[in-house]
Amino acid sequence: MNSAPLSGLYAPSLSLLTDLYQVTMAYGYWQQGLQDREAVFHLYFRRPPFQGGYAVAAGLAFVADYLQNLTFSDDDLAYLGSLRGTKGGAMFPPDFLAYLKEMTFSCDVDAMPEGTVAFANEPLIRVRGPLLQAQLIETALLTLVNFQTLIATKAARIREAAGADTVLEFGLRRAQGPDGGLSASRAAYLGGVDATSNVLAGQRFGIPVKGTHAHSWVMAFEDEEAAFTAYAQAFPDDSVFLVDTYDTLEGVRHAIKVARAMRAQGHELGGIRLDSGDLAYLSREARELLNEAGFPQVRIVASNDLEENLITSLKLQGAKIDTWGIGTQLVTAYNQPALGGVYKLAALRKPDDSGWDFTIKLSEQLAKTSIPGILQVRRYENEQGQPRADMLYNTAEPLPEQLTIVDPLDATRRRNVRPHAPFRELLEPVFRRGRLVGPLPTLEESRARAHREVLSLDTSVRRFLNPHTYPVGLEESLHDYRTKLIVEKRAGRRA
């Protein structure tokens, strides 16, 4: 179910799911004879979304599916062959198209498993292989990882606010089109929601599907009581009644009346849903009415433009809500509609094959200057498995005996790593020479990882308002090398 999440969704092949400039650069590299120069790229973001303290990595299963199927069909090549430049000439000559036809993906890919907690500047994915191929896949990797990581993170925040309550994802109708909805449902489940209303996501990914009924169901009957009675006939043991079509508390009374009739027939009402008005007040009143009537087990579901801050506020107001139905705000990542993940070249094999040239992209802002090297992320954890600090280092250079982690934005902030401090290395092999090294974790496993990793973070990093910045630094020799490269490049620029 999870092994080929993307294949066949729109087109038989997604090899053209890219920006034109990836193909024009591919042609240029090929023309220059640079296509096979070994290159290393990193995919990372510069700031966690939602002004939060962390992100939950997601989308790798789709990336793996895309890369496994990265071949250009005759149709793809015919289309590329049909493209014309300004003067009417073919953009891509037949011998380049013949090269693409024969090309098989042969890169090494290392990545954080889905559900891993990631911080700013840490590679979520590292690609190493022929320059042409490693460049060509940039756009697809970014579109797959940016969105799913964004939504998984939003879901983790909603889970944080909801605590042990049930969270349902109701977003498909408001999502950014069919794939926006489908991949949001998957990422939201990975990040911590319990079920989705999206039936296609249920079929494709094995996510539990759940739901209630709409206002139109109530409006289609003579009155509310008749509507509830009819729904209970259809689903005697799985009914949740939407009670706010006319008057919410009257609706609750009607639900109780039908619940009594259900009980007389040996069935129990599952819940009621509130979809408007003051959800704190109405849920408290509804709870009281239900309890007084002998229905303390009937759950109260709430929906209506909910998100993590509203959930937190409603809980503070003493709302009696057991289940949160969340659509628009979750699947569109309403308060931050994109994650700014980037894909940067960090190393190129020297032309004479004598070693690596580590590459850097400068920026006026130090925070936007890239990190050179063939990076790995090492996460130091305490005895309880709580992350304490992450260190980026260049795997192509020997590590010194005494490790020091330097804050890339303030080199005066450094911490020495205690010898034998326990750590995990976050980037794991996914492809070797273009072949998947083994089965990826299942969606359930990734979801469990996300849950475990988010909970292992200090609450100061998890809080919504002004979270503490988790320490991520560069290993000192990498930091020194990067500084040297920045100085050299700036000098070169002025010369």
Ligand SMILES: Nc1ncnc2c1ncn2[C@@H]1O[C@H](COP(=O)(O)OP(=O)(O)OP(=O)(O)O)[C@@H](O)[C@H]1O
């Ligand atoms: N107690 C509360 N505290 C803070 N926000 C609340 C509370 N109760 C509801 N809200 C939120 O206030 C927003 C507006 O809800 P309200 O039901 O008043 O308007 P509405 O969405 O226009 O209703 P309707 O669906 O009937 O048109 C929603 O996002 C809802 O989740």
Ligand SMILES: O=P(O)(O)OC[C@H]1O[C@H](OP(=O)(O)OP(=O)(O)O)[C@H](O)[C@@H]1O
């Ligand atoms: O509010 P969301 O978080 O997106 O959750 C999904 C919403 O979708 C449904 O109603 P719909 O939006 O179709 O109609 P309504 O808003 O008029 O109730 C449902 O009743 C929720 O209100």
Ligand SMILES: O=C(O)c1cccnc1
């Ligand atoms: O099942 C529900 O209650 C539901 C599904 C989608 C959108 N809003 C509500």
